[in-house]
Amino acid sequence: MTSRLFWIAVALAVWAVLPFVVPRNIADLLVFTGIYSIAGLGIGLLLGHCGIVNLAQATFYGLGAYASAYCTVMMGLPSAVGFVAGAVISMALAYVIGRPILRLTGYFLALGTLALSAIASALFFEWDWLTGGTLGIGGIPKLDLFGFVLDRPSRYYFFVWIVAFACMAVARNLVDSRTGLMLRAMRDSSTAAASLSIDLQGLRTRVFVVCALFGSLAGSLFAHHASFVSTQSFTVDRSISFLLIPVIGGATSIPGIVAGAVFVTFLPEFLSKLGDIHQILFGLALVAVVVMLPDGLMGAVGRIRAWHVARRGSDAG
Amino acid sequence: MSLSSIMRLAGATALVGVSAFAVQAQTSGEPIKIGAIVSATGAGAGLGIPERNGMLLAEKTINAKGGINGRPIKLIVEDDASNPDTALSKANDLLFSQKVVALIGPSLTASTVAIGGVTHANKFPQIAFTGIGPAVEKERKCLAHILPPQKLNAQALLEYAKSIKATKIGVLHDAGYGNVVMAEIRLLAESYGVKLVAVEKFEVGATDTTTQAAKVKAAQPDAVFIIATSATPFRNVKQLQMTQPVVAAIGSSSYEYVNAMGPGADNVVIPEFVVGEDPLPHQKAFVDLYKQTYNSTPKNFEAAGWDAVHVMAQAIGKAGPNATPQAICDAMRGPYSGVLANFNFSADDMTGIPLSSFVFSKLVNGKYTRTPFRIAQ
Numbered sequence: 106m107t108s109r110l111f112w113i114a115v116a117l118a119v120w121a122v123l124p125f126v127v128p129r130n131i132a133d134l135l136v137f138t139g140i141y142s143i144a145g146l147g148i149g150l151l152l153g154h155c156g157i158v159n160l161a162q163a164t165f166y167g168l169g170a171y172a173s174a175y176c177t178v179m180m181g182l183p184s185a186v187g188f189v190a191g192a193v194i195s196m197a198l199a200y201v202i203g204r205p206i207l208r209l210t211g212y213f214l215a216l217g218t219l220a221l222s223a224i225a226s227a228l229f230f231e232w233d234w235l236t237g238g239t240l241g242i243g244g245i246p247k248l249d250l251f252g253f254v255l256d257r258p259s260r261y262y263f264f265v266w267i268v269a270f271a272c273m274a275v276a277r278n279l280v281d282s283r284t285g286l287m288l289r290a291m292r293d294s295s296t297a298a299a300s301l302s303i304d305l306q307g308l309r310t311r312v313f314v315v316c317a318l319f320g321s322l323a324g325s326l327f328a329h330h331a332s333f334v335s336t337q338s339f340t341v342d343r344s345i346s347f348l349l350i351p352v353i354g355g356a357t358s359i360p361g362i363v364a365g366a367v368f369v370t371f372l373p374e375f376l377s378k379l380g381d382i383h384q385i386l387f388g389l390a391l392v393a394v395v396v397m398l399p400d401g402l403m404g405a406v407g408r409i410r411a412w413h414v415a416r417r418g419s420d421a422g
Numbered sequence: 423m424s425l426s427s428i429m430r431l432a433g434a435t436a437l438v439g440v441s442a443f444a445v446q447a448q449t450s451g452e453p454i455k456i457g458a459i460v461s462a463t464g465a466g467a468g469l470g471i472p473e474r475n476g477m478l479l480a481e482k483t484i485n486a487k488g489g490i491n492g493r494p495i496k497l498i499v500e501d502d503a504s505n506p507d508t509a510l511s512k513a514n515d516l517l518f519s520q521k522v523v524a525l526i527g528p529s530l531t532a533s534t535v536a537i538g539g540v541t542h543a544n545k546f547p548q549i550a551f552t553g554i555g556p557a558v559e560k561e562r563k564c565l566a567h568i569l570p571p572q573k574l575n576a577q578a579l580l581e582y583a584k585s586i587k588a589t590k591i592g593v594l595h596d597a598g599y600g601n602v603v604m605a606e607i608r609l610l611a612e613s614y615g616v617k618l619v620a621v622e623k624f625e626v627g628a629t630d631t632t633t634q635a636a637k638v639k640a641a642q643p644d645a646v647f648i649i650a651t652s653a654t655p656f657r658n659v660k661q662l663q664m665t666q667p668v669v670a671a672i673g674s675s676s677y678e679y680v681n682a683m684g685p686g687a688d689n690v691v692i693p694e695f696v697v698g699e700d701p702l703p704h705q706k707a708f709v710d711l712y713k714q715t716y717n718s719t720p721k722n723f724e725a726a727g728w729d730a731v732h733v734m735a736q737a738i739g740k741a742g743p744n745a746t747p748q749a750i751c752d753a754m755r756g757p758y759s760g761v762l763a764n765f766n767f768s769a770d771d772m773t774g775i776p777l778s779s780f781v782f783s784k785l786v787n788g789k790y791t792r793t794p795f796r797i798a799q
Contacts, residue, residue, distance in 0.1 A: 130515035137511075199517075230597060230625055239597040239626050241506070243535045243558045256543075258514070331510055333536040336597075338507050374511065377501060381462055384503070 120266070124259035132258035134370050134412055136330055139265035141366040144273050145321035145350030146359070147316030152348075153356030154288040155312055157207075158215035162347040164225035165195040165317040167339030169324025174242040174334045175235065184248055184329060191321040199317030200310060205307040210295075222344045229336045241335025248329045255329075265326055272319055273359050279315065288312065320347075353394050355401030364402040370392070448491035453496035454743070457516030459527035461552070463505025465627030468678035469529040469651055469723050473551050474499055476727025477526065479715055484731065488693055490739045497731070502528050504627070509533035513540050521740060524548070524750055526730045528751060530626075530651070531555045538562050541574070547737065547750040549730045551723070554771045555602045563772070564751040566733070568762065569725045570779075571771040572599065575671050576606035578693035578780045579647050580614040581797050582669050591667075592620040592643030594634055594659070600649035603671055607647070621644050624655070631655045632662070639664050648690075650674055653682035660686035667691065673771045676723050680788060687788055693780040695762045696725045697792045702781070708761045721790075729760035733767070 124132045144162055151157040172191030172211055176182040176205025206217040229236050236242070247256040248264065255261040279285055290298040299305055328334050346369050374392060376383040398405045458477055460470035465665065476495055485494045498520055502509035509528045510519035516522045517540065524547040528534055534550040535558065541548040553571045554560070570578075583591055591611070595604045604621065611618055622634035635658040638646060648655045649671040659668060660683075668690045674680075675694045680687050682714040698719035701709040708728060712720040737754035738745070745753070755768040766774025778797050783790040 128515075129518035130511065131519075133511060133514045149707060233597070233601070239532055240535060240555065240599060240601060241532055324743065331507065332539040333506065333510070335506055335532045335536070337505055337532060377503075381501065383501075384463060 114247050124262040129258055130374075132262055134256050135376060136262050136265050137370045138363070138366045139262065139269045140323045140326050140330070140364070141347070141350060141370055142318050142363050143265075143326070145354075145362045146269075146272055146276050146345050147319035148347050149351035149356050149359075149362045150279070150312055151316050152351050153358075154280060154285065154292060155309055156292040157309065157313075158217050158348065159316060160215060160341070160344045160348060161218040161221040161225070161315070162316070163339045163341065163343035164222050165199065165320030166324035166343065166347070167225060167229055167334075168195045168198065169321030169326075170328040170334045170338070171229070171236055171242075171324075172321070173328040174237075174245050177246055178242055178244055183283050184246065187270070187328075188322070190324045191325050192318055195317040195321035196314050199314045203310040203313040204306070207306055207313060212397050217340065219344075221337040222341050226336065226340050231340055236336065237297045237334075239336055241333055241337075245328050245332045245334065247332065258330075261330055265330075268322060268326065272322065273362075275315075277359060284308070284311075285355075341418075351401070353391070353401055355403030358401070358403040361403035361408045368402070449485055449492060449494035451493045453494045454490055454738060455496050455498060455520060455522045456731070456738075457520060457522035457525045458497050458499045459502050459509055459516070459525070459529075459533070460499065461504040461511050461529040461533070462499075462501035463721045466504040466529045466651060467654075468650060468676045468682075469551065469673070470501070471678060472676050472721060472723035473527070473529060473727040473730075475716060476712075476720065476724035476729075478727075480714060480728045480731035480735075485712070489675065491743065493743065495731075495735060495738075495775070497526075498522060502530075502533055504530060504533075506533045506536040508531075510536045510540065512536040513661040517541075517544065517546060523745075523747070524734050526734060527551055531602065534565075535559065538565050540558065541565060544747065545598075545751060546627050547734070547748045547754055549734055549754075551726050551730065555599065555665050559772075560770075563755075564747070565772060566754055566767045566769070567773045568730045568733070568760075568765075569672070569722075569773070570763075570775050571773055572602040573606045573610075573771075574773075574775060574777055574780075575603050575649075575693070576610055577777055578797070579603075579649075579669055579671060580607065580610055580616060581777075581780075582693060582782060582795065583616055583645055584614050584690060585795055586645065586667060586690050587643035588643075588667065589616055590619045590642070590644045591616050591647060592622075592638035592641050592645075593618060593647045593649065594622050594624070594638055594655045595647070595649040596626045596628070596652065597623055598651065599673060600671070603649045610636075624650075627652065628654055630658070632658045632733075633661075635659050635662050635664070645669060646669070648674065653684075653686070656683040656686035656690065658686075660684075660688075669693075672722055676721050677719070680785060687785045690785045691782055691793070692785070692790075693782050694722050695721060695779060695781060696722050697781060697783045697790045699790050700792045702760075704759070705761050727762040729758075729762050729765075732760070733758050733765070 148159050151159045169191035173187030209217050247254050252326035287303050350365035353368045355361025374388050376386045460473050462470045481497045500512040526549050529551050531552045534552045547564050549566045553569045554567050554732040576757040620638045622637050624631045624634050631654050639662050645667045647669050651673040670690050670692045671695045675692050737750050741753040758765045763775045782793045782795045
């Protein structure tokens with residue numbers, strides 16, 4: 106236990122010092138890692154605990170970003186209003202859309218969420234009077250906390266990661282609660298769960314709404330960081346990137362979500378130094394991780410730990 | 423950078439030494455780092471690759487001529503993959519980690535708007551490969567534009583339509599810079615006596631625009647404007663056997679797009695600046711050097727890359743080696759005679775290109791021929 110506390114303290118110290126010792130572009134990527142962790146967390150909840158493949162997270166990410174952009178730039182309202190508006194719209198949409206489409210299962214449900222993402226992407230593009238279309242909305246103000254302007258990545262980093270930790274706490278609480286037990290029962294055998302009077306569709310819808318909330322929060326945080334939003338940030342490709350986060354890191358593990366977010370933010374950046382073939386290299390890296398580590402990065406860590414314990418046991422024997 | 427680009431550059435280095443352009447001179451001291459962002463991959467690659475070629479040739483030439491006050495320049499070129507988020511991340515890296523003294527690029531309007539938020543906030547000198555676009559750019563006075571403002575592109579298209587007595591116009595435009603040019607055309611159409619009978623929009627990088635082209639065909643226009651950075655609408659117009667004259671904005675003028683247009687390129691008229699097959703006298707030296715170096719014919723975006731590096735190098739030289747970013751901005755704001763056109767970066771549109779700079783070329787069998795039509799001063 107003492108050892109565990111020691112490592113938590115070390116991790117916290119590293120987290121607190123990191124943005125001050127790394128170059129600004131790395132601090133920028135750390136901010137994106139935090140934002141993607143929040144969006145990926147929602148996908149991880151659906152994938153790891155409900156067995157649902159959600160390809161619509163860019164929709165809620167976009168709604169959060171556009172709500173923040175529109176409220177602050179077009180209407181001159183405080184940033185908090187944008188966050189709340191984005192969250193309310195996203196959760197309402199997730200509920201209204203989720204009720205009918207979450208009746209589906211497996212591939213059909215994945216295709217349903219993909220359709221939602223494609224429709225939203227088309228609407229973001231067509232409704233340029235609202236979204237600015239491809240040219241987007243620029244000049245979104247930096248967040249201002251009681252006069253302290255978060256105008257640098259090293260400052261915004263702390264805000265983003267505190268929100269990310271809060272979302273992780275909510276997710277952990279949900280998974281460890283009675284609801285979490287029902288979720289796992291539903292994932293492992295929906296027929297058995299239904300026979301125990303678990304409202305499968307209601308349960309799925311609730312988690313889908315939480316996932317949308319996380320997506321919207323991530324989108325609002327992104328808008329205030331980039332100061333610019335356009336349709337190109339909320340395409341189906343972005344939904345696939347979000348899905349990759351739990352797939353690469355490990356869907357049931359919160360550290361796995363962070364590891365997955367690190368993978369999708371840092372790797373393309375480092376590979377881009379190798380020239381125009383960087384997109385092919387990223388694809389190859391992705392295939393390698395999925396084929397060689399089917400349980401994700403955290404699954405591999407778990408296996409290494411189990412191997413160490415087994416080896417220590419055999420040495421003692 | 424691809425292997426072929428490296429080989430070409432190696433060739434460029436050798437050729438620069440013997441070209442009439444270069445006067446060998448020694449450079450010494452710490453290189454002056456200039457950052458550049460282009461779309462070398464993705465939907466804007468047809469712009470970004472020629473821009474990069476033009477910039478790298480300018481870098482070699484400037485260094486062969488003694489650099490900036492004896493110090494060599496070093497271009498750090500990054501690819502934004504035609505994505506504004508990536509462009510923003512690259513700009514942060516170049517400005518704050520690589521510590522470049524100035525920024526050139528990016529290739530696309532959305533990325534320019536995104537990066538402008540960082541450079542404007544830091545009063546950092548930047549020359550974009552786009553014309554001034556959305557209203558937010560009007561207040562960004564450290565951001566010069568090497569390509570014409572979208573109002574000028576709109577005027578050039580309408581001037582040509584007027585010259586061929588086309589009064590009913592159909593338009594196919596993309597949602598990026600095409601959207602901004604289209605907004606200007608709407609404002610100007612009446613004054614040119616032009617009626618817009620069909621206006622169809624498609625996404626940047628769209629792989630099929632047949633539906634939009636069919637709607638334009640159904641409206642039976644006298645001429646069709648295509649405003650995009652893509653070959654797709656040209657192919658679709660040809661597939662639908664539309665016989666009206668096609669006039670395209672400069673965005674589709676690079677050979678990367680023309681080669682992809684196939685038969686769709688035939689007889690397309692483009693208001694532009696550099697006709698590599700028949701350059702104007704002040705463009706000839708650049709065109710010859712480019713042909714020797716890359717074994718291909720340069721167009722507008724290669725010249726834009728060349729001019730952007732020269733404008734920035736001149737501004738840095740004028741402001742001095744230890745100048746503040748603001749001082750380089752101030753030094754940049756003035757007249758400059760480039761290969762592309764005569765600029766005046768102190769103009770309100772941060773470009774200052776006169777409408778009479780446009781030349782009008784026609785594509786025949788994938789090659790450009792300069793037409794006699796010019797707009798009077």
